[in-house]
Each structure stands twice: as C-alpha cells, then as structure tokens.
C-alpha cells in the first residue's frame with residue numbers, strides 16, 4: 001500500500017500519478033533503473049575534466065603578468081617617487097622563469113632552463129640598478145656572480161646527468177661544487193669590495209669540502225669499502 005507524498009491520499013498500486021493532486025508517484029527502488037530523462041534527479045555522477053598542465057601554465061602566466069602590469073600602472077600613476085615597479089617586474093620574470101619548465105614546458109632541456117633562470121636573475125638585478133645610486137655594482141659584482149653561479153649549476157647538472165651516479169659520486173660532485181661555489185663567491189665579492197683577493201670564510205669551507213672529497217674518493221676507489229657502504233645505505 002502506498003500514499004501520495006504530497007496530499008497523503010491512498011494510491012492504487014499501478015498509479016503513476018496521484019488522482020487528487022497529480023503528484024508523480026515514484027518507487028525509490030526503481031529510480032536507479034529509470035533513464036536519464038525519466039529520473040527526477042541526475043542518475044550519473046558529473047565528471048569534471050582533470051586540470052591540464054597547460055591550464056596551470058596559463059593561470060601562472062596570467063597571474064604573474066597581471067601582478068607586473070598592476071605594479072607598473074600603480075607606479076606610473078599613484079606611487080611615483082621611485083621606479084620600484086621595475087624590481088617587481090624583475091621578480092615576476094624570475095618567478096615565471098623558475099616555474100616555467102615544471103608547468104609549461106616539462107620537456108625543455110635542463111641546461112636551457114638553468115641558462116634562462118640565470119638570465120632572469122640578471123634581468124632582475126638590472127632592474128634594481130634603476131633604484132640604486134650607481135650601476136657599477138651590477139657590472140662588477142652582479143653579472144660576474146650570476147654568470148659564475150649559473151655556470152656552476154650547469155656543470156653540476158652535467159656531472160649529475162652524465163657521469164656515473166651513486167650515493168658516493170653524487171655526494172662528491174655536490175660537495176666539490178659547494179666548495180668551489182663558496183670560494184668563487186668570496187673571490188668575486190672581495191674583488192668588488194677591496195680590489196684584492198684574500199680568502200677567509202670560504203677557505204674553511206674549501207678545507208672541509210676537500211677533506212670530505214678525499215674521503216669520498218678513497219671510498220670510491222676501494223671496492224670493499226664501496227660495497228660495504230652501498231650495503232649499509234641500501235644502494
């Protein structure tokens with residue numbers, strides 16, 4: 001026995017509608033069997049297409065572009081004292097360039113990505129020169145440092161990709177690169193600040209890296225040592 005859900009009148013077993021108020025009669029057990037057109041609510045779950053990398057790339061590009069554009073307009077019309085928007089512009093370029101290979105062109109050569117990152121950083125530094133008193137620091141410190149760090153990053157990437165890879169060799173390359181990087185940075189900063197090279201903190205780093213490197217090379221050259229380390233570290 002069934003009753004109308006609207007007015008409560010008793011219904012015939014075969015009734016499709018309530019004879020009194022014309023409310024459709026639906027058996028909840030049969031709703032699943034109805035076709036899409038007959039069912040009172042959607043029978044299938046809606047599917048949202050998965051987000052593509054390209055869409056994320058477009059979103060990222062638009063957000064960075066909008067941020068840069070808004071700052072340039074604000075700088076031009078409202079806060080006109082300094083050309084601060086150029087620094088924002090440079091930062092947006094760096095941010096975009098760093099994220100671009102992951103989001104927009106995942107297949108891009110890693111060497112090209114590193115080069116472009118370096119170029120973006122140089123661009124940011126150049127933009128900052130408009131806010132500083134002189135441009136000498138850019139040519140004498142900014143550019144040499146950026147070029148040096150970029151070249152080191154390229155070399156380390158080359159070693160990691162082309163030379164034999166194991167826990168010991170990766171440690172060897174990374175520690176050597178860290179030591180050289182610190183030394184190079186101190187030399188460049190010294191050249192700019194005092195016009196003379198005198199290593200201090202980087203000499204300590206270099207010594208520690210040198211000792212570690214010797215340890216790694218020894219472990220690599222002694223088969224038994226190497227195998228024992230591989231076993232202990234599960235490589």
Ligand SMILES: [Zn+2]
Nearest residue numbers: 004007018021
């Ligand atoms: Zn009714």
